[in-house]
Amino acid sequence: MNRTVKTILLLLVLAAVAYLFVSKVFTGTEEQAVAAKSGGPMAQKVAVDVFVVSPTAYQNNITSTGSVIPNEDVELRSEISGRITSINFEEGSQVKEGQLLMTINAAEMQAQLQKLESNQSLYKDMEARQRTLLEKEYISEQEYDQVSNQLATATADIQALKATMAKAYIRAPFDGIIGLRQVSEGSYVTASTPIARIVDVSPVKIDFAIPGRYSQMVREGETITFTTEGSAAEYTAKIYAIQPNIDPVTRTLQIRALFENRNNEVKPGAFVSINLPLREVEEAILIPTESIIPEATGHKVFLVKDGKAAPQMVKIGQRSETMIQILEGIAPGDTIISSGILQARPGSELNIRNVRTTEE
Structure with missing residues (x-):
């Protein structure tokens, strides 16, 4: 076989290969076109259920x-230190405001009070005599003032001691129930000792x-x-x-x-x-809760527009078991996807199976 014949055979083989390639391409394109027309896999739509939005009365509950x-709630403590001489309440009982609950030993203060009252009585007699002498000008104003100041000091000391002694008697600050006591009669208490609540x-x-x-x-x-x-x-x-x-x-x-x-x-x-x-709310926008898609920046739904899925950001309000209130982003008459959301993508062709409304 000469060189010319070999060249001719090679050209024929190349032509056959080219013919087969072109035929395959055009055949595949025709098959795709036929599949698209017949609803085959190349033209598959997303099957969804939709919800038609309409305003409705809604009782907003939180x-x-x-x-x-x-x-009222108070933990009883003593303002002074001392030994408990009496406990006058039962645990868990009802008490009245001002009722005496406990007494702290005040024997020393009582003795001191008697001493101060005795001094006060003496200073009162001295002040009366000095005032008479002053009126007759037998003494100076300064001498009278000394006795008068001693009487005033004794009176102030008595008032201060009585205020301290009052703290030895622990009383109920208000009507209530007293709880479990933490101390016993004879216990020594300080201001940090809890007594009862x-x-x-x-x-x-x-x-x-x-x-x-x-x-x-x-x-x-x-x-x-x-x-x-x-x-x-x-x-x-x-x-x-x-x-x-x-x-x-x-x-x-x-x-x-x-x-x-x-x-x-x-x-x-x-x-x-x-x-x-x-x-x-007389005209609230409510949609099924399953229609909401959480996003990093808020919440999203898919609207149905011209048979395709269109994403829409919304602002949500109150939520119930089955419905959620939409405050912004949706208007009456809009149609949203309520089922099949996971398969939907922006621009997806939709195959609507069921249509729901608020009344259903």
């Missing part, structure tokens, strides 16, 4: 947790906090409902004090309510679940 604290539990206070964004929606005098841990009973309390500032760390507003607790059914220290009803 749920929170809190604690029960007593109306007295608490006023009728009424009790309910301490709780709400998110700062609701600070303009709550007022003193409004009513809350709460339940205690381990009990299904629901109680009603009234807000009487609101912290004037939002905590810059937690971004919450501290609130305190008052519960009468006439039957002592709620114990201080208990954990409570709280429901605070706010004003009703």
Whole structure:
């Protein structure tokens, strides 16, 4: 075989290879076009359920947790040091304001008081005599002033000692229940010795906090409902004090309510679940909670626009078990994806399976 024939055969082989390559490319393109028209894998859409937004009346409720604290709570201590001579209360009993609870030994102070009162009596007699002599000009003004000052000093010393002696008698500062005592009769106590705790539990206070964004929606005098841990009973309390500032760390507003607790059914220290009803919103935007996608910068939903998925940032409000309030980002009439969100991407073609509305 000469060189010319070999060249011709090589050209024929190259032409055959080129023909096969071009045919494969065009055939693949036609198959893709056919697949696209027939809804094959190349044209697969994301199957989703959607929710059509419409305004609806909504009672905005805030749920929170809190604690029960007593109306008044004091740990009894003695202001003076001494030995306990008598204990006049029963542990766990009801006491009245001013009731004598305990006496500290004041024998030395009592003896000192008698001495001062005796001196005071002497100075009174001396002052009376000196005043008579002064009126008759038998003594000078200076001599009279000396006795008068001695009387005034003795009187002041008696008043100071009586004030100190009063501290030997420990009395109830308010009506309440006295707890377990920590001392016994005959014990020596100082100002740092705890004696017992007295608490006023009728009424009790309910301490709780709400998110700062609701600070303009709550007022003193409004009513809350709460339940205690381990009990299904629901109680009603009234807000009487609101912290004037939002905590810059937690971004919450501290609130305190008052519960009468006439039957002592709620114990201080208990954990409570709280429901605070706010004003009703006549035209609120509510969407299913599963439609919300948390983002680093906020929250996002997917809207349906021209059959495609379109992301939209939103500002959320109050949340319930199934619905969440949208404050910004969505308008009535918008359609959002409520199911199939994980497969949706911006611009994804959508296959809508079910359509829900607020009324359903």
